[in-house]
Amino acid sequence: MSTPHPALFEALLRLGDDRLVLGHRTSEWCGHAPILEEDIALANLALDLIGQANLLLEYAGAVEGAGRDQDALAYFREAIEFRNALMCELPKGDYAVTIARHFLHGVFSVLQWDALSSSTDATIAGIAAKALKESRYHVRHAGEWMIRLGDGTDESHRRAQDAVNLLWPFTGELFMPCSDDAELAAAGVTADVSSFEAKWRETIDDVMLRATLTVPEGAWMQRGGREGRHTEHLGHMLAEMQIVARSHPGAQW
């Protein structure tokens, strides 16, 4: 793309940063998961998410037109320049928190990719159609674990419910439209996130019921990530994620 497009750049950062930050958090389980199969599963999930972020941030860099590539955007931005939803940056917590976050964000992702796969922007549509296939098996994995944990032992039920209670106040932000997105959504380039909130809730409720878990009602919804106002956790995560690239700028291997 030759003409810089600030609103599209921001929209691509929101898409890419969600996957980059959640992907990095997921990679923290590598070598630490409760069983080998889940260690492998989470490494695969992280790989998919970081792969999606790579494609989205590469395109974001091209749209920005300032010569930044995906590595510059991933490793040389400060926390206030990140546009991920707060949910993605929270510490990985126990296994229930990890699974519940993958489930809540994964269902959102499936619906978002599904909507974006008919974007009028061919690059976004192509990335979305590919990511949709991946998000579908991510949700299958997380959803089956939600049911297994929720409808499992007293201990696993307690932890799964605690995880849902912890994460629920961060779900509202996923569906809060951003002011600079209205024009792009109207033009069919992006998708209005609020348009699939009802469908999201329906899917969540169905699985929560099967998992014998309860959705907390009336929670105050946190926000700020889309505007660069993050929790204290993101800075610590970025310090670890960015240290090698910043210590050896321009290194190739």
Added chain:
Amino acid sequence: MAGVPTRELVLAWLDEVKDPEVPVLSVVELGVVRDAVVSADGTVTVTVTPTYSGCPAMRVIEEAIRDELLLRGLPRVTVRTVFTPAWTTDWIPESARAKLEAYGIAPPGRAIVEEALVPLRRANGTPRCPYCKSARTELRSEFGSTACKSLCWCADCRQPFEMFKAI
């Protein structure tokens, strides 16, 4: 080199380039190579599509394609990535599926988009064991040693085996 090769010849050459993670399949059989266009001056543009967004083998595959064609004497090779249509295992032909099974990897079933996001029962059954051909197998994990494979287990020969994920 004498003359400009045909598109068919270029694709036949690319059929010699194997997937680095599944070395019994070529990048053509896998469906990663979508097309090759040969221009009058011998420049070849190969169109590829990634299997998974984060597949770490994609860069290696692109380099292998370029190396193969440059070694064949082509003057210039360009590898172009497209995302549409999205890669699907349905593109893998029957002949390649047989090679996968002989190699010890159960070939993918049909790529079915299930209606429910968290279905009660999977639309695809489990594959037969690539070693003893038993149907008494189970899916242990949808995730395996690479992005493209799942982990299964055979109740008869009591061997774990991998299955190519259907997507």
